[in-house]
Amino acid sequence: VAALPGAGREWNRATVTAVLRHHTVISEGRLRFEVSRHLGWPAQPLAYAVGERVWRAGRRSAQAQARAEGGELDLRAFHNRGI
Template identity: 55%
Template sequence: MWDLVSTWYHEGVPGHHLQLGAWAHRAAQLSRYQVSIGSVSATTEGWALYAERLMDELGHLRTPGERLGYLDGQRMRAVRVVVDIGMHLGLRLPAGTGHAGATWTPELGRAFFGARSGSPAAFVDSEVTRYLGWPGQAISYKLGERAWLRGRDAARARHAAEGRDLDLRAWHTAALGLGSLGLDDLEGELARL
């Protein structure tokens, strides 16, 4: 239940709802690819994770429970990365997992995910099944978030070098106006805003 506030920020405002609304508003300025089938998972999910972090940075996770829910979500996303990469690359589980040296399988992925995320079994099963059907999508959340953060940091540094503060509201408006881009393009464009 503690994760509801950060989930709202992820799915609602300033997350996906705001993002997709901005893209719909700017549809005439975006490419046909961006408006129809061109959603890059890392850009889309990265924005939503960035939105969660932003709300934490701005002090909108007001209670210890809300902050714990946010951090628990971050833990789950970290576990996702490990399981997704391990299963798709056929890696061996590291020491300390209870299955050291074993090759990742869906069953071991479920066991690892469940033990480290505290998630209910039905959710764990659904997540691992999703990873198997959509390789790399689980990783895209964190990769995208990192691109948004690096882009923001680069824009801040550029503005500071010019003796100006970054107007975060204007930066977010311009950033969302870019539409969905690949990560290299996204990070470069964000840095220039």
């Protein structure tokens, strides 16, 4: 990390910004937004990832139940019920 322009030894705003600039192709505005979001709300990406796993597991379970009953899961109805 220290070899990257603007990067220090700590994971602070400057380091994260430098790493993202080096490893991504997102716009400067989006880069600043993502750095601020992750530094200001650090649990949000983790909560999103956990929520996605729970949602997918529920959908797989509903699909298995529908198949066991001889049908197919109506994905639109499933997602509409979840909102």
